[in-house]
Amino acid sequence: MFRTKSVEQSIRDTEEPEHGLKKSLSALDLTVFGVGVIIGTGIFVLTGQVAKETAGPATAIAFVLAGVVCGLAALCYAEFASTVPVAGSAYTFSYASLGELVAWIIGWDLVLEFALGTAVVAVGWSGYIRSLLDNAGWKLPDVLSGTDVAEGFGFDILAFALVLVLTVILVIGMKLSARVTSVVVAIKVGVVLMVIIAGLFFIKAENFKPFIPPAEKQESGGGWDAPLVQLMFGYEPTNFGVMGIFTAASIVFFAFIGFDVVATAAEETKLPQRDMPRGILGSLVICTVLYVAVSIVVTGMQHYSELSVSAPLADAFKATGHPFYAGLISFGAAVGLTTVCMILLLGQTRVFFAMSRDGLLPRFFSKTHPRFHTPYRPTILLGVLIAIIAGFTSIEELATLVNIGTLFAFVVVALGVLVLRRTRPDLPRAFRTPLVPLLPVVSVAASVWLMLNLPVETWLRFGVWMVLGVVIYFVYGRSHSRMARENR
Numbered sequence: 001m002f003r004t005k006s007v008e009q010s011i012r013d014t015e016e017p018e019h020g021l022k023k024s025l026s027a028l029d030l031t032v033f034g035v036g037v038i039i040g041t042g043i044f045v046l047t048g049q050v051a052k053e054t055a056g057p058a059t060a061i062a063f064v065l066a067g068v069v070c071g072l073a074a075l076c077y078a079e080f081a082s083t084v085p086v087a088g089s090a091y092t093f094s095y096a097s098l099g100e101l102v103a104w105i106i107g108w109d110l111v112l113e114f115a116l117g118t119a120v121v122a123v124g125w126s127g128y129i130r131s132l133l134d135n136a137g138w139k140l141p142d143v144l145s146g147t148d149v150a151e152g153f154g155f156d157i158l159a160f161a162l163v164l165v166l167t168v169i170l171v172i173g174m175k176l177s178a179r180v181t182s183v184v185v186a187i188k189v190g191v192v193l194m195v196i197i198a199g200l201f202f203i204k205a206e207n208f209k210p211f212i213p214p215a216e217k218q219e220s221g222g223g224w225d226a227p228l229v230q231l232m233f234g235y236e237p238t239n240f241g242v243m244g245i246f247t248a249a250s251i252v253f254f255a256f257i258g259f260d261v262v263a264t265a266a267e268e269t270k271l272p273q274r275d276m277p278r279g280i281l282g283s284l285v286i287c288t289v290l291y292v293a294v295s296i297v298v299t300g301m302q303h304y305s306e307l308s309v310s311a312p313l314a315d316a317f318k319a320t321g322h323p324f325y326a327g328l329i330s331f332g333a334a335v336g337l338t339t340v341c342m343i344l345l346l347g348q349t350r351v352f353f354a355m356s357r358d359g360l361l362p363r364f365f366s367k368t369h370p371r372f373h374t375p376y377r378p379t380i381l382l383g384v385l386i387a388i389i390a391g392f393t394s395i396e397e398l399a400t401l402v403n404i405g406t407l408f409a410f411v412v413v414a415l416g417v418l419v420l421r422r423t424r425p426d427l428p429r430a431f432r433t434p435l436v437p438l439l440p441v442v443s444v445a446a447s448v449w450l451m452l453n454l455p456v457e458t459w460l461r462f463g464v465w466m467v468l469g470v471v472i473y474f475v476y477g478r479s480h481s482r483m484a485r486e487n488r
Contacts, residue, residue: 001099001100001101001478002098002099002100002101002102003099003100003483003484004095004096004097004098004099004100004423005095005096005100005103005358005483006096007083007084007096007424007427010084010086010092010095010096011084011085011086013086013357013358014086014087014267018367018368021087021174021267021268021353021368021373021374021375022173022174022268022372022373022374023267023268023269023270024173024174024175024178024268024270025174025175025178025265025268025269025270025275026269026270026271026275027271027274027275027278027279027282029178029181029182029279030262030265030269030275030276030278030279030280030282030283031278031279031282031283031286032178032181032182032185032283033178033181033261033262033265033279033283033343033346034258034259034261034262034279034280034282034283034284034286034287035185035189035283035286035287036181036184036185036188036336036339036340036342036343037258037259037261037262037339037340037343037344038255038256038257038258038259038283038284038287039185039188039189039192039287039290039336039340040121040124040255040333040336040337040340043192043255043290043291043294043336044294044313044314044329044332044333046251046252046255047059047063047252047255047291047294047295047298047312047313048298048307048308048309048312048313048316049307049309049312050062050248050251050252051295051298051299051304051307051312052304052305052307052308052309052312053239053309054239054240054244054247054248054251055212055213055239055240055244055245055247055248056210056211056212056213056240056244056299056304057207057208057210057211057212057296057299057300057304058211058212058213058244058245058248059248059252059295059299060292060295060296060299061245062245062246062248062249062251062252062295063249063252063255063288063291063292063295064288064292065245065246065249066249066250066252066253066255066256067256067284067287067288067291069249069253069443069446069447069450070253070256070259070284070288071281071284072414072439072440072442072443072446073260073410073413073414073443073447074259074280074281074284075281075433075434075439075443076410076413076414076416076417076433076439076440076443077089077090077259077260077262077263077280077413078276078277078280078281078431078433079277079417079429079431079432079433080093080263080413080416080417080420081093081262081263081266081272081276081277081280082272082273082274082276082277082429082430082431083420083427083428083429083430083431084096084266085266085267085269085272085273085276086266086267086354087264087265087266087267087268087350087351087353087354088107088264088350088351088353088354088355089110089260089261089263089264089266089347089350089351089409090106090110090260090263090409090412090413090416091103091106091107091110091351091354091355092354093263093412093413093416094106094412094413094416095358096416096420097415097416097417097419097420097423098412098415098416098419100360100478100481100483101470101473102412103360104355104360104469104470104473104477105466105469105470105473106408106409106412107351107354107355107360108465108466108469108472108473109405109408109409109465109466109469110347110348110351110405110409111348111351111352112405112465113402113405113406113409114261114344114345114347114348114351115348115382115385115386115389116402117257117344117402118163118341118344118345118348118386118390119159119163119386119389119390119393120402121337121340121341121344122156122159122160122162122163122337122341122386122387122390123156123159123390123393124337125158125159125162125334125337125338125341126145126156126158126159126162126390128330128333128334128337129158129334130145130158131330132330132331132334135327140157140158142154143155144156144157145157145158154392155391155392156390156391156392157391159387159390159391160387160388160390160391161387162338162341162390163341163345163383163386163387163390164383164384164387166338166341166342166345166383167345167379167380167383167384167387169342170342170345170346170349170374170379170383171369171372171374171376171379171380172372172374173372173373173374174265174268174374177342177346180342181339181342181343184335184336184338184339185339187332187335188332188335188336188339189290191328191329191331191332191335191336192290192294192332194328195294195297195313195325195328195329195332196290196293196294196297198317198322198325199297199298199300199301199316199317199325200297202300202301202317202320202322203296203297203300203301204300204301205300206303207299207300207301207302207303207304208299208300212240212241212242212244212245213240213241213244213304214240214241215239215240215241215242215243215244216239216240216241216244217239227452227453227454227455227456228451228452228453228454228455228456228459229449229452229453231456232452247453250449250450250453252291253450255291256284256287256288256291257402257403257406258340258343258344259280259283259284259287260347260406260409260410260413261343261344261346261347262276262279262280262283263276263280264346264347264350264351265346265350267350273430273431274430276431277430277431294313297313298312298313298316301316301317301319301320302315302316302319302320306319313329314326314329314330317329345379345382345383345386348382349375349378349379349382349383350375352365352375352378352382353365353366353375353378356378357482358481358482358483359477359480359481359482359483359484359485360473360476360477360480360481361477362480364377365377365378365381403454403458404451404454404458404459404462405462407447407448407450407451408447408451408462410443410444410447411444411447411448411451414440414441414443414444414447415440415444417433417436417440418436418437418440418441421436421437
């Protein structure tokens with residue numbers, strides 16, 4: 001169960017003609033992928049929500065703290081991705097350091113994380129598109145607008161179609177995916193910058209007072225929706241005040257989710273040893289700067305106590321008499337979610353492909369397309385399944401599973417860095433995580449703390465999924481593993 005797959009063997013597997021992926025990505029492509037998946041509706045919605053309910057103008061500090069936590073994990077990811085440039089991200093890293101069972105668990109976790117993330121984002125994208133269509137005077141029939149709109153039977157045709165189109169793009173090739181992403185990210189970042197620059201002219205200094213509002217106790221029922229840390233230690237999270245900034249950081253952290261997807265494309269990068277660290281860290285820095293700038297703008301335009309919760313940035317522009325920017329924000333959010341959806345789908349198919357190539361899932365899914373050199377079989381299978389889920393299901397209540405799955409992956413990767421440094425100190429490392437073992441230990445502690453701030457019901461759902469994964473491993477994966485066959 002704890003047999004490890006050597007880094008050398010992992011790299012040799014990528015050289016098999018039928019099971020290797022085409023190398024076509026540069027550092028710029030990776031950075032664009034990272035920015036494309038991190039920046040979604042969170043930058044337009046989450047900033048104002050947290051400012052109004054949790055931290056006030058000090059939300060900017062909360063984004064910096066969350067960026068630091070992600071940065072700790074990113075440094076660990078960068079070392080692994082440059083040392084083990086193989087598809088699969090945290091799954092591949094843990095296989096090389098912590099063993100097969102841990103690798104299976106984290107792979108199973110990532111499949112859930114990326115699948116639910118893709119479906120939730122597709123449903124959100126559909127909502128923005130329907131809103132834009134309504135503004136233009138075009139209205140979809142209720143029965144094709146999703147289960148949250150139609151009475152009785154409902155099918156979200158827009159979410160379904162989006163996932164299928166993105167599936168086709170991913171099958172055709174990574175370079176096409178990178179080009180599409182580059183164009184969309186350029187539009188998205190352009191909208192964000194335009195909103196920031198325009199908002200600067202409407203900032204009033206008095207709206208920043210007090211910058212750190214007086215502390216208030218959070219109201220919590222203490223039930224299944226309460227944070228796990230509250231039930232364990234009797235800790236009561238605080239809104240506002242200095243501790244409110246840390247509470248806000250645990251919330252806005254989730255606006256950064258996605259940079260780890262960049263690591264899944266390591267095998268398709270031309271110079272992974274050099275470009276993976278640049279792509280991972282570069283995208284994180286860019287997004288942190290944009291998030292901080294937007295939080296300063298939204299709390300400067302309107303006093304934090306008067307911000308709306310549903311669309312704070314758009315409503316702040318309306319309050320200043322500039323509704324045009326509200327429409328621009330909706331357009332930017334819709335465009336932005338397109339790349340988020342595609343890159344999450346890309347990440348899932350690469351993890352599934354890597355697990356299949358190792359025999360933990362049927363090897364049928366590990367053959368690449370003879371022309372495009374992409375993992376077309378898992379891409380088509382997962383694309384169709386997620387399209388159906390997005391079409392029939394409103395799964396916003398499962399979105400927190402994406403969060404806990406990501407944090408769990410952060411913990412495993414940080415531990416993997418410590419283990420691999422001890423077991424394979426001889427490995428050439430193009431990028432080395434600084435301050436080992438201190439930095440990985442701090443990364444683990446920060447990720448675990450944020451996990452403890454998630455609701456108890458999220459932990460229960462996550463536990464059920466993990467138990468199901470362990471059962472499948474012992475029933476199928478353990479005996480069909482390539483490592484098991486080679487050791488017989």
